[in-house]
Amino acid sequence: MSRLRLLAVCFVLGLTAGSLAVAWQRPAAGNAPEQATPRSRPATTDQFIEVSRKVGINFTLTSGGPNKRYIIEAKGGGGIAWLDYDNNGYPDLFFVNGSTVEDWRHGTSPRSRLFRNNGDGTFTDVSAASGIDHTGWGMGVCSADYDNDGTPDLYVTYYGGNVLYRNLGDGKFQDVTKRAGAAGHGWGMGCAFGDLDNDGFLDLYVANYVDVDIDKLGEPGSAPNCTYRGIATFCGPRGLTGGRDILYHNNRGGTFTDVTEQAGIDAGRYFGLGVVMGDANRDGRLDIFVANDSTPSALYLNNGDGTFTDVGPQSGAAYSAEGQEQAGMGVDFGDYDNDGWLDIVKGNFSDDTKNLYHNNQDGTFTDQTYFAGIGGTGWLFTTFGADFLDYDNDGWKDILLANGQTFPQMDQYPTGITYAERNLLFHNLRNGKFEELGRSAGPGLALKKVSRGLATADYDNDGGIEFAISNMNAAPDLIRRVRKGRNQSILLKLIGTKSNRDGIGAKVRVVAGGLVQFDEVRSGGSYLSSNDLRLHFGLGAAASADRVEVEWPSGEKETVQNAPAGGILTITEGKGMTAAKPFRKAPQTGKRSMKSKVMKGEG
Amino acid sequence: MLATIGPDARAFAQSGDNARAEEIGSLVEAGRLEEAIREARRAVEQYPRSATLHRMLGAALFKKGMNSEARQEFRRAIELAPNDPQNHFNLALVELSENQNAAAAQELEAVVRLQPANAQARLLLGRAYHNQNRTLPAIEQFQKALAIAPSLPLAHYHLGFAYQSQGNLSAALQEYQLEIKANPDFYEPYAHAGGIQLGQGNLGAAEELFRKGIQLRPNAVQAQYGLARVLLARKDLSAAVGALERVIELKPDHVEAHYALARTYQQLGKKDEAAREFRMVSELHARSAQRRSGIAGSTPQ
Numbered sequence: 040m041s042r043l044r045l046l047a048v049c050f051v052l053g054l055t056a057g058s059l060a061v062a063w064q065r066p067a068a069g070n071a072p073e074q075a076t077p078r079s080r081p082a083t084t085d086q087f088i089e090v091s092r093k094v095g096i097n098f099t100l101t102s103g104g105p106n107k108r109y110i111i112e113a114k115g116g117g118g119i120a121w122l123d124y125d126n127n128g129y130p131d132l133f134f135v136n137g138s139t140v141e142d143w144r145h146g147t148s149p150r151s152r153l154f155r156n157n158g159d160g161t162f163t164d165v166s167a168a169s170g171i172d173h174t175g176w177g178m179g180v181c182s183a184d185y186d187n188d189g190t191p192d193l194y195v196t197y198y199g200g201n202v203l204y205r206n207l208g209d210g211k212f213q214d215v216t217k218r219a220g221a222a223g224h225g226w227g228m229g230c231a232f233g234d235l236d237n238d239g240f241l242d243l244y245v246a247n248y249v250d251v252d253i254d255k256l257g258e259p260g261s262a263p264n265c266t267y268r269g270i271a272t273f274c275g276p277r278g279l280t281g282g283r284d285i286l287y288h289n290n291r292g293g294t295f296t297d298v299t300e301q302a303g304i305d306a307g308r309y310f311g312l313g314v315v316m317g318d319a320n321r322d323g324r325l326d327i328f329v330a331n332d333s334t335p336s337a338l339y340l341n342n343g344d345g346t347f348t349d350v351g352p353q354s355g356a357a358y359s360a361e362g363q364e365q366a367g368m369g370v371d372f373g374d375y376d377n378d379g380w381l382d383i384v385k386g387n388f389s390d391d392t393k394n395l396y397h398n399n400q401d402g403t404f405t406d407q408t409y410f411a412g413i414g415g416t417g418w419l420f421t422t423f424g425a426d427f428l429d430y431d432n433d434g435w436k437d438i439l440l441a442n443g444q445t446f447p448q449m450d451q452y453p454t455g456i457t458y459a460e461r462n463l464l465f466h467n468l469r470n471g472k473f474e475e476l477g478r479s480a481g482p483g484l485a486l487k488k489v490s491r492g493l494a495t496a497d498y499d500n501d502g503g504i505e506f507a508i509s510n511m512n513a514a515p516d517l518i519r520r521v522r523k524g525r526n527q528s529i530l531l532k533l534i535g536t537k538s539n540r541d542g543i544g545a546k547v548r549v550v551a552g553g554l555v556q557f558d559e560v561r562s563g564g565s566y567l568s569s570n571d572l573r574l575h576f577g578l579g580a581a582a583s584a585d586r587v588e589v590e591w592p593s594g595e596k597e598t599v600q601n602a603p604a605g606g607i608l609t610i611t612e613g614k615g616m617t618a619a620k621p622f623r624k625a626p627q628t629g630k631r632s633m634k635s636k637v638m639k640g641e642g
Numbered sequence: 643m644l645a646t647i648g649p650d651a652r653a654f655a656q657s658g659d660n661a662r663a664e665e666i667g668s669l670v671e672a673g674r675l676e677e678a679i680r681e682a683r684r685a686v687e688q689y690p691r692s693a694t695l696h697r698m699l700g701a702a703l704f705k706k707g708m709n710s711e712a713r714q715e716f717r718r719a720i721e722l723a724p725n726d727p728q729n730h731f732n733l734a735l736v737e738l739s740e741n742q743n744a745a746a747a748q749e750l751e752a753v754v755r756l757q758p759a760n761a762q763a764r765l766l767l768g769r770a771y772h773n774q775n776r777t778l779p780a781i782e783q784f785q786k787a788l789a790i791a792p793s794l795p796l797a798h799y800h801l802g803f804a805y806q807s808q809g810n811l812s813a814a815l816q817e818y819q820l821e822i823k824a825n826p827d828f829y830e831p832y833a834h835a836g837g838i839q840l841g842q843g844n845l846g847a848a849e850e851l852f853r854k855g856i857q858l859r860p861n862a863v864q865a866q867y868g869l870a871r872v873l874l875a876r877k878d879l880s881a882a883v884g885a886l887e888r889v890i891e892l893k894p895d896h897v898e899a900h901y902a903l904a905r906t907y908q909q910l911g912k913k914d915e916a917a918r919e920f921r922m923v924s925e926l927h928a929r930s931a932q933r934r935s936g937i938a939g940s941t942p943q
Binding site: 268269270277333334335352353355358361362363364390403409410414415416417418419452453454455 | 774775776777778779807808809810811841843897898900901902904905908916920923924927931
């Protein structure tokens with residue numbers, strides 16, 4: 040080697056050792072044995088397919104232009120709700136539609152869409168006759184029976200004022216926002232209903248994102264907060280003013296009162312996105328978790344006196360495992376290790392871990408993302424929708440993450456990050472660890488799209504969970520599992536009498552096959568979405584649940600003994616099991632059908 | 643032999659330029675840069691079409707920190723000898739030193755086109771690509787560099803870092819271990835490999851790596867913090883407090899150490915201390931928010 044080259048190389052060595060890290064990038068924090076590229080998994084009985092068009096769901100989500108020049112184009116729209124609006128026993132599907140900057144300015148934004156579940160596996164678009172006719176830049180949705188009249192209502196968030204639709208019970212909805220006093224303000228995102236004071240009426244939490252004027256949004260690359268990895272992108276949320284979340288108290292007469300200030304909610308005006316309610320500390324009162332973008336997440340513990348305390352940082356659920364702020368999006372509560380306490384899954388941005396906060400049962404959480412095998416696998420993905428669900432009915436909750444970048448510009452760079460991404464389904468290995476199923480689990484999980492909302496339901500009442508996923512500027516996906524295994528399951532529909540009609544907040548323990556599972560009825564969650572309120576429990580090989588124990592928000596408790604698998608049980612507060620209906624195509628392993636047991640008054 | 647003289651340079655070289663180049667090279671090596679520059683300028687005046695002398699002048703200027711003039715000289719050398727990879731390589735070094743990664747990549751691409759087996763150029767090209775969000779081509783270049791020169795210093799490290807930035811931790815760990823084997827006095831791979839071992843629950847291996855890192859660089863924050871995390875994982879809380887305090891002493895705004903300290907105090911039942919540290923975490927985040935570029939995941943590290 041020449042002397043000059045030696046000189047030059049020495050210089051390079053010095054330079055390199057001194058500034059090794061790539062300026063804008065940090066690597067995975069170092070913690071997991073798994074590969075970023077999922078291992079090829081042998082074909083199993085679990086195969087997933089996409090069926091939306093086949094079953095009659097024809098809808099394209101409008102959300103800004105293709106280049107996503109402004110933050111509202113990348114984050115907005117995509118909320119999904121499963122609700123049985125016509126009480127025919129089959130969950131219907133509601134999609135929130137967004138807009139474009141031009142359409143929003145001209146008042147020509149498209150309508151949101153409601154699809155009626157025909158009960159035969161198909162859907163019919165009933166939007167036009169539904170009375171759901173507000174247009175604007177729609178974002179998220181939550182569904183619940185806020186007026187306890189027996190029919191689920193809808194709350195839809197928008198940029199510039201939200202809408203409460205009351206279900207009239209005749210297939211139509213009425214915009215009652217003004218009378219209810221629940222219009223909100225600013226840029227509404229995720230929402231959730233829950234009876235926070237256990238008075239039998241559902242209160243409402245609305246996460247607000249940023250306070251911006253669409254007409255005054257900065258151009259890509261025009262300021263330091265308008266770049267990502269040095270690439271010019273839309274501006275924000277950093278550098279923008281956070282919107283303050285809203286807490287509404289239900290006054291019982293069809294109206295709400297904004298109690299945000301006195302309740303002590305979101306004084307920091309974080310960038311709120313996903314919201315979910317659950318009793319995190321098991322004190323009998325619903326708490327609130329808010330996934331905030333680029334700021335600490337909030338865990339509001341319910342003090343029981345109308346006030347809340349954000350214990351996010353102290354609880355360990357506000358930051359990453361190492362105390363870093365993350366870009367939180369979708370969130371869900373669920374007991375993934377069957378210890379009777381609600382854990383948390385949360386989606387975050389790319390170049391970062393997604394969170395799996397394990398509830399330590401002492402008021403604190405530990406982020407187990409790496410230990411669980413999620414950390415490395417999810418590193419490059421941008422996760423919006425996030426749900427716990429038991430897709431294989433084995434009694435252990437799995438995790439589904441709906442992914443999609445916010446910056447189409449990423450496709451111009453071979454970083455490994457792409458704008459369209461596939462979704463990730465993590466199978467629970469029952470030891471605190473998860474395995475990502477990958478593309479081998481069927482074409483439904485191999486799709487690469489820019490996903491946002493995610494909501495789950497057993498829409499065909501066959502005992503297996505399906506999931507709806509919204510995609511930016513594209514049709515939604517309705518994913519179902521085929522070639523199912525033989526595991527059993529039950530669906531539980533709760534009807535409150537003293538408690539709120541939906542039983543939201545009710546704690547349910549299902550004892551079956553030597554396993555004790557726990558869940559709560561909840562509205563809202565994931566990314567701007569709302570799952571079917573019926574609780575789904577996989578029972579494995581068990582032909583029945585030894586016990587189904589319900590603890591209602593009113594404090595009343597009841598137990599259904601020997602609840603047979605393979606159908607939908609209705610449990611009414613104070614009355615026990617009041618109805619049972621077998622699944623449409625439920626796998627039968629028990630000798631006696633559920634119907635025969637109900638007829639004989641067992642259970 | 644003083645400097646590489648490519649065939650084209652040789653064709654353009656005028657009588658006596660090699661001797662002048664030898665002389666200038668000796669001055670540069672002796673650190674007599676001003677003298678070297680003066681001599682090189684004279685030589686270039688005398689032999690204006692000598693690519694070698696322009697390169698030598700460029701090298702002296704570069705060493706002196708006069709990048710702009712060095713760049714001009716290297717460009718002139720390339721004009722005179724466009725197929726001499728050394729000139730492109732040297733110009734790439736100037737561009738890299740100023741984080742002009744696109745320009746550097748262009749020159750390094752010329753080097754590897756002219757000299758496909760130049761492992762060092764491939765390593766630097768990989769770095770330039772990685773700094774331009776071109777991680778996948780970067781990985782390809784690192785792999786090619788290693789195929790040519792399996793023990794090329796830093797190549798395993800950079801490949802490991804690229805893998806780690808993809809979330810591919812097991813491959814990253816393997817590369818860090820190879821770098822340590824080839825280059826045992828280089829600190830960085832110890833800290834990164836230690837972090838991965840810690841995450842896998844291999845506390846003994848993690849501790850060993852962090853301690854070796856600290857031996858090499860006693861004030862290295864990352865290794866000190868890693869060691870504190872090992873102690874935390876072993877539930878040796880009082881020792882962890884001491885280790886975390888040491889990290890904070892070295893880097894008072896180390897938010898992760900404050901957070902870990904807060905949670906450790908919490909476990910020790912020291913509520914006031916925990917509250918103080920949680921407040922510090924919040925303050926540090928608020929302070930850094932201004933400096934960040936928009937999304938938490940893009941935080942410069």
